[in-house]
Amino acid sequence: MNFILRRLGFYLVAAWASLTLNFFLPRFMPGDPATALFARMQGRIQAEQIQTMREAYGVSDDPLWQQYGAYLVNIFRGDFGVSISYFPTAVFDVVRSGFVWTIVLVGVSLVLSVLIGNILGVMGAWKRNGFVDSVLPPLLMFVGSFPFFFLASVALFFLSFEWGWFPLRHAYTDGLAPAWSWEFIRSVLYHLVLPAATSIVVAIGGWMLGMRNTMISTLAEDYVTMAEAKGLSQRRVMFNYAARNALLPNLTAFGMALGFVISGNLLVEIVFAYPGLGYQLLTAVNNLDYPLMQGLFLMITFAVLAANLVVDLLYVRLDPRVRAG
Amino acid sequence: MSATNQTTAAVEVSPVGQATPVPAEAAFTGPRRRSGAWLTQLLGNRKAAFGGLILLAFAAVAIFAPALAPYDPTEFVGRPHRPPSSEFRLGTTGSGQDMLSQLIYGTRISLGAGVIVGVATTVIGALVGLAAGYFRGRVDDFLSLLTNVMLIIPGLPLLVVLAAFLPAGFWTTVMVLIVAGWAWPARVLRSQTLSLREKDFVSSALVSGEGSWRIMLREILPNMMSIVAAGMFGAIIYAIGAQAALEFLGLGNPSAISWGTILYWAGNNAGLLVGAWWTFVPAGLCIALVAFAFALVNYAIDEITNPRLRSQRETNLALRRHRRQLGVSRATPVLRSAGQHRAAGD
Amino acid sequence: MATPSSRLRESEHNYPAEPLLRVRDLHVHYLTPRGPVRAVDGVSFDISRGEVLGLAGESGCGKSTVAQALLRILQPPAVITGGEVHFGDRDILEMSDDELARFRWKDVSMVFQSAMNALNPVITVGEQIEDVIIAHGAMGKLEARQRAADLLDIVGIERNRLDAYPHQLSGGMRQRAVIAIALALNPPLMIMDEPTTALDVVVQKEIMSQIDELKRQLGFSILFITHDLSLLVEISTRIAIMYAGQIVELASARDIFERPLHPYTQGLMSSFPSLTGQTEALTGIPGAPPNLLQPPSGCRFHPRCQHCKPIFTKIVPPLVEVERDHWVACHLYTDVGVRA
Ligand SMILES: Nc1ncnc2c1ncn2[C@@H]1O[C@H](COP(=O)(O)OP(=O)(O)OP(=O)(O)O)[C@@H](O)[C@H]1O
Ligand code: SF4
């Protein structure tokens, strides 16, 4: 439990740091974002939108610490300000609508890539000289070198645009109302295949190499040799003795890689016009919608922190040495 | 740091997705081994040589861009979206510039930003890592906390908010990438410093009264150059990818010519949807090729400096001759033929 | 030249009935990029029922390699390049994967050198006993758990530590747990590879007397490996001395201690500290163990031997029976030596 408390403290610090960064960034950057916005968006933007921005970025006369306090209170209440591109919808509501789709996409691609990557890593280390170990690492490393969004573009171009195998954009067929119907779910899955597949393909190599390397170290441990001497089945030695131990250091790395994987997925969303947080991020950038950008930054950060906490809980379940304290 | 580093991993997957060698214990057990040995081995490594060749080729393109490019990359030399032809080897962009010339000139900015960011993050990371690992205690607690917070904040959204508030430009991008990217090298080098600090040569330097920074820079740093190099290559991969992502999002300077802006314009001019694959495929391939080349060099460094991986590789080499007789069984093979040469020895 | 194995075979009538384990001319190489390391080079010995064979020698002489080759659990680059290992009427070197899986632990179990590393840190001690029982189809889950608790009892650990993880046990308890696992299937032969090296002297003594006790009750044979000769005094029936991948002397424990014949064994004995049982027992011979990539020609011990004559560097001394049940590989006891 000690371990979890320590981690929790760390996540609170990280959350506080990102909140604070978020608060001070617009206040200390050169120029006034509201004015810049006004200049760039001349005529396309209403006066009240400008006013909202002004307020959000503290053109008020209160001392800084008072603004900071008010800001923290607002965030705590879920008030991230008002979006400019979706005016007058609150940022929180905009982000919430995109959140579902990002969770679907990230969830599916992360679970699958981690699963497949780790299994390939285990097998590669287990069967020396096998196909998995000689051909896959360099191949996956090459594929993994492509930027997420580029591979997504290529897939979109050939598989959707040229050959028409997959839909071109969006998360489900236009005109279909979201419902728990078979038709809707099938449409969602159909739209999910390509975005998920590209991010899986890019990410697998990293997981595989990480697992393979720790497996090689673990296989040299005495307890694996002893397990083989005991005449246990190959599967039991491979998973319960070798892989379970090799997984632990990779789990720590997993938490940190999460932010990277999510970032990649955001870009994939943009290519496929998938209506998640990534697509909203693009909208925010294009419209200089600073409140939305910042809201997205905070929400994504919080989600990553929460996911890390889940990973820690899993770690505690898997490693008795940590459980004891 | 105590917070995150429960088990020291043999290899960690960095947030950039690259496996970076992080030996659980210092790879060098001897009293003092200067950087030379692994470098010589690296030159003889096939993967490293291949990666190095690719990188040299790109560097040459960047340096000799004016001589190599057939056109001025900014000039409108043809009709938009012309497919590759003898006139335009890689076709034209959506506004009628020569794609090949853009690609060649783009190498300068993309590679340049990558290298600058890579070097800067490594220098910052090395200083932070050395200080944290060397002074330990409070200093370490603070620096590690800072490092870990930076690491856990998701990169792209952070880059976006940082870049969005600044005027778009080359140096903005570079600065933002440095701010968001120094933490990984710092983490890796800290754990290495921690284990090197225990070695005899550091104790003897301490006894002979050398100053802290002198010990860090003259005794510890030279003994972890392979990891510094690997960290730098990882950082360059990160920088090139992240820069392209920022530019693709429209947060770069769209009038500068780089691989990222080429992709940005390809997207903006709907190059994809009019079938103009040549407007985005070459730039993406270039990014991937450079990243792959650096990754190959890193893979080779890992193979050379990580003792477990090295022995695994040597074993594979030694067993290659007998591969067919070995099969897939994990039981110790009985290879009576492999003992034949014994007669000659006895 | 009479090979050690053929000579050994001649003397088989000396042993009560068929030996349990018969190793003949075993060769194990580590294939490295710089050439094969001949870690085990023509080793032969027998172990009969109820016997304790001690295997001693300097660090790196190939003791663990012999032990692990017997179960065929050596991992690449190790390759068995020749010989026979008969357990009963079966040759272990000819077994298929399935046969091996059934043979391992059921017939020969093993106590590893370092208990901390031999136990899987993420699985309870109980489960590590149960899984081997279940894997060999001996019992169902409930019975296996019962048996696991009994085994802990036998080695002197409280039954309720069944659900403890290795890190929750002390060093001595871990070593006992490893012994409990080795006892799980009641095998006729146990290999003990330096079972007490990592422990302090007091715990070491306790574990040794426990092993002795268990052996008397259960009657299994032991191949006991150590580089600490003092440990072998009480426990072994016979002792084999290994040097640079070969057995140089093999005799009853008493003969080895009272009348060591090989110069290497004599060196070991003179450097054998009385009673203290220190682990640096084998440091008293000048010179370093040979590089097994290129072992010395002729007698492998010659660079460190005081009795060495030029001819000994050319001809390999065979392991011969110079006295009843006393085998030595040294030219001082062969025709070559006499002529020189
Ligand atoms: N993987 C390997 N590759 C090359 N040589 C090896 C390998 N493993 C062991 N050896 C060599 O084989 C020889 C025998 O090793 P082994 O572990 O059997 O010695 P040992 O007698 O058990 O020593 P100790 O008393 O230290 O346990 C040693 O000289 C060692 O250097
Ligand atoms: S054969 Fe010669 S060199 Fe070898 S041990 Fe005997 S006396 Fe010494």
Ligand SMILES: [Mg+2]
């Ligand atoms: Mg040993």
